[in-house]
Amino acid sequence: MKPFIVVPDGFDKSLFEELKKNSNLEVHPTSKVSQDELKTLLPKVNGLIIRSATTVNAELLELAPNLKIVIRAGEGTDNIDKTLCAAKGVKVANTPGANNNSAAEQAVALMMSCLRNTPFANKTMHEGKWEKNALTGLELWKKKVGIVGFGRIGQIVAKRISGFEPEVLFFDPVMEKSDLANTRKVTDLKEIFSTCDIVTIHTPLLPQTKGMVTGELLNLMKKDAILINAARGGIVDEEALYTLLKDKKIRCAGFDVFATEPLPADSKLIELDNLIMSPHVGASTEEAQFRVGEMAVHQINEFFVNNNLLNEVKGK
Numbered sequence: 365m366k367p368f369i370v371v372p373d374g375f376d377k378s379l380f381e382e383l384k385k386n387s388n389l390e391v392h393p394t395s396k397v398s399q400d401e402l403k404t405l406l407p408k409v410n411g412l413i414i415r416s417a418t419t420v421n422a423e424l425l426e427l428a429p430n431l432k433i434v435i436r437a438g439e440g441t442d443n444i445d446k447t448l449c450a451a452k453g454v455k456v457a458n459t460p461g462a463n464n465n466s467a468a469e470q471a472v473a474l475m476m477s478c479l480r481n482t483p484f485a486n487k488t489m490h491e492g493k494w495e496k497n498a499l500t501g502l503e504l505w506k507k508k509v510g511i512v513g514f515g516r517i518g519q520i521v522a523k524r525i526s527g528f529e530p531e532v533l534f535f536d537p538v539m540e541k542s543d544l545a546n547t548r549k550v551t552d553l554k555e556i557f558s559t560c561d562i563v564t565i566h567t568p569l570l571p572q573t574k575g576m577v578t579g580e581l582l583n584l585m586k587k588d589a590i591l592i593n594a595a596r597g598g599i600v601d602e603e604a605l606y607t608l609l610k611d612k613k614i615r616c617a618g619f620d621v622f623a624t625e626p627l628p629a630d631s632k633l634i635e636l637d638n639l640i641m642s643p644h645v646g647a648s649t650e651e652a653q654f655r656v657g658e659m660a661v662h663q664i665n666e667f668f669v670n671n672n673l674l675n676e677v678k679g680k
């Protein structure tokens with residue numbers, strides 16, 4: 365019997381067609397499968413290619429006794445219980461780097477949106493208004509930017525904004541130095557939060573980073589400061605963020621990720637006019653989805669046809 369593959373969270377169209385043509389595999393005919401339908405398919409599934417919408421937890425693994433591999437078509441594997449997968453002999457792989465440029469560009473887009481309040485300008489123009497007086501923004505040029513997490517994505521952000529000649533401070537337990545001009549490592553997050561004009565988060569969600577951006581840190585921020593999170597929900601204390609923005613203690617925040625996704629319709633965050641939000645679309649570009657798709661297809665082939673495992677992810 366051919367390995368049965370399901371791709372529940374969406375996939376690049378042309379690559380999905382290519383995957384379906386692979387005579388070594390049996391691929392479920394659609395690349396978008398509801399979580400309810402997925403449950404009915406799981407008993408037969410040998411390989412899953414997921415994004416962040418599917419959570420691989422005890423419940424899923426219980427329903428999928430024949431699962432051999434989960435490929436995360438993306439970067440973060442915090443939606444996969446890797447310890448349990450290892451215990452059950454289920455391999456886990458991701459597509460490192462493939463969507464990082466898009467994630468970094470989304471952070472920069474949120475930065476610019478916060479600085480110029482572009483969503484408000486657009487909304488009010490479409491309402492037939494001319495809110496010029498309410499739209500005095502701030503420049504990015506020569507601002508002090510704090511990058512929390514200086515891995516691949518954090519470094520791309522630093523490179524992309526380098527044309528704005530910022531002074532960059534970065535916090536990262538692993539990265540020691542940067543080759544970029546005007547960029548220096550700091551070892552105390554307090555320095556970043558108390559001195560930077562813009563702080564942008566780029567760490568994975570790990571036990572060490574969960575809740576790392578506490579109310580105490582947020583309250584150190586300058587009155588005109590901007591906070592960006594296009595990394596993961598759960599890193600920033602959302603309750604503290606809500607109070608900070610409601611009391612106008614900082615200028616604006618731009619968030620692409622939330623502790624609970626999709627963001628619940630009754631979330632208090634929705635009422636904040638100084639929070640610019642997007643629905644976890646950092647990696648949602650045609651280019652990034654093509655690159656992650658290519659890598660995922662390659663890995664499925666390698667695993668089931670050539671018995672190779674590329675980009676294995678271990679850990680919790």
Ligand SMILES: O=C(O)[C@H](O)COP(=O)(O)O
Nearest residue numbers: 415416417438439440647
């Ligand atoms: O971790 C990632 O790769 C990004 O957050 C993108 O997630 P997505 O593939 O679910 O959009």
